[in-house]
Amino acid sequence: MNDVKSAKNDSKNGVELVGVGKMYGNVHAVRDVSLAVKEGEFLSVVGPSGCGKTTMLRMISGFVAPDSGDVRIGGASMKGVPPRKRRVGIVFQNYALFPNMTVYENVAFGMKAQKWPEDRIKDKAAALLEMVGMEDRAGAYPRHLSGGQQQRIALARALAIEPRVLLLDEPLSALDAKVRNTLRFEIKRIQRNSGITTVYVTHDQEEALSISDRVALMRGGALEQLGVPAELYASPASEFAADFIGVNNIMRGVYQGDGRFVWNGRTLFVETKRDPGPAAMMVRPERFAPAEAGPVLNEPNINILEGRVVGKVFLGPLTRVAFSVDGATLLMDLLSAAGEPLSAGDPLRARFAAADAHLL
Ligand SMILES: Nc1ncnc2c1ncn2[C@@H]1O[C@H](COP(=O)(O)OP(=O)(O)OP(=O)(O)O)[C@@H](O)[C@H]1O
Numbered sequence: 001m002n003d004v005k006s007a008k009n010d011s012k013n014g015v016e017l018v019g020v021g022k023m024y025g026n027v028h029a030v031r032d033v034s035l036a037v038k039e040g041e042f043l044s045v046v047g048p049s050g051c052g053k054t055t056m057l058r059m060i061s062g063f064v065a066p067d068s069g070d071v072r073i074g075g076a077s078m079k080g081v082p083p084r085k086r087r088v089g090i091v092f093q094n095y096a097l098f099p100n101m102t103v104y105e106n107v108a109f110g111m112k113a114q115k116w117p118e119d120r121i122k123d124k125a126a127a128l129l130e131m132v133g134m135e136d137r138a139g140a141y142p143r144h145l146s147g148g149q150q151q152r153i154a155l156a157r158a159l160a161i162e163p164r165v166l167l168l169d170e171p172l173s174a175l176d177a178k179v180r181n182t183l184r185f186e187i188k189r190i191q192r193n194s195g196i197t198t199v200y201v202t203h204d205q206e207e208a209l210s211i212s213d214r215v216a217l218m219r220g221g222a223l224e225q226l227g228v229p230a231e232l233y234a235s236p237a238s239e240f241a242a243d244f245i246g247v248n249n250i251m252r253g254v255y256q257g258d259g260r261f262v263w264n265g266r267t268l269f270v271e272t273k274r275d276p277g278p279a280a281m282m283v284r285p286e287r288f289a290p291a292e293a294g295p296v297l298n299e300p301n302i303n304i305l306e307g308r309v310v311g312k313v314f315l316g317p318l319t320r321v322a323f324s325v326d327g328a329t330l331l332m333d334l335l336s337a338a339g340e341p342l343s344a345g346d347p348l349r350a351r352f353a354a355a356d357a358h359l360l
């Protein structure tokens with residue numbers, strides 16, 4: 001039958017959501033989400049608070065049952081399969097270690113529950129503690145560990161039962177920026193080495209773009225866009241996506257066809273295949289560059305905007321320059337090393353290529 005056939009075809013999928021939905025009262029927490037996480041893939045789920053990220057993880061783990069649709073793990077439907085039988089490892093935001101157990105006991109807990117032989121538990125726990133760099137803290141209690149150390153233990157504990165899927169719900173959001181940065185790459189390294197299918201929830205778009213194979217952006221319970229990080233960054237599917245993924249210049253105007261976009265009475269060139277009509281043009285700040293002085297030539301590949309510098313912010317390697325054109329403020333990122341001597345009030349000619357403009 002159909003089910004059997006699709007289960008076979010999907011065997012390369014670690015986790016699959018098929019038209020999954022969940023209501024809480026009249027709140028549509030997750031609406032008709034279909035997506036497949038490939039075996040061994042690292043998928044991040046991002047989106048604003050309340051968009052359904054945690055609810056989606058809970059449905060994969062089995063703690064919440066979908067109202068509609070189906071969750072499959074390794075090609076098999078999870079309908080009626082309780083959480084402990086799904087072989088899913090979970091790491092939460094708030095450490096959630098057992099406070100009255102040592103580090104070793106925390107990591108060994110799941111293996112003991114599954115009645116593994118003592119020797120095997122010892123070996124496995126030692127290997128996991130080494131993997132997360134905590135081998136010398138086996139006897140410590142959680143209260144004696146920093147937040148970052150506790151999350152390392154939570155990760156080791158989640159991996160102990162050799163899950164088929166690893167689910168992480170904002171595991172780093174309670175940590176300071178430096179620890180977060182180190183740990184995100186450790187999680188990525190451990191995930192790559194173990195090859196475990198991973199779904200990682202975060203509302204930090206930079207984190208998602210830096211460690212994921214693909215990123216799923218959610219909005220109001222639905223999937224807004226799914227793609228590899230570079231795709232989401234360069235070609236957001238909507239203004240919402242552009243806005244969520246990072247700093248953008250969004251210029252609203254009308255696309256006239258033939259690669260011509262009219263914004264504030266100016267004609268700008270863009271490469272697009274879309275139909276004429278109202279549209280928003282997006283240009284990344286790093287795609288602007290100062291242009292030589294001279295007449296504004298209407299070259300179809302190059303756009304030039306004339307305006308004035310409003311201010312600038314030093315960001316380390318980059319300096320972000322705000323400039324205004326006909327009352328609209330746009331941002332341009334320049335390499336600080338280039339040492340542009342721009343200051344507020346200076347006239348500015350900014351150029352960008354038609355290929356660097358993206359129509360939404
Ligand atoms: N147990 C529940 N009872 C009632 N409403 C809930 C419950 N869990 C979630 N919701 C609602 O469902 C929606 C999605 O919640 P969810 O926790 O999945 O969001 P989230 O994307 O994880 O948000 P955050 O980034 O704040 O963690 C929200 O409107 C939330 O209020």
Ligand SMILES: [Mg+2]
Binds near residue numbers: 053169
């Ligand atoms: Mg959440």
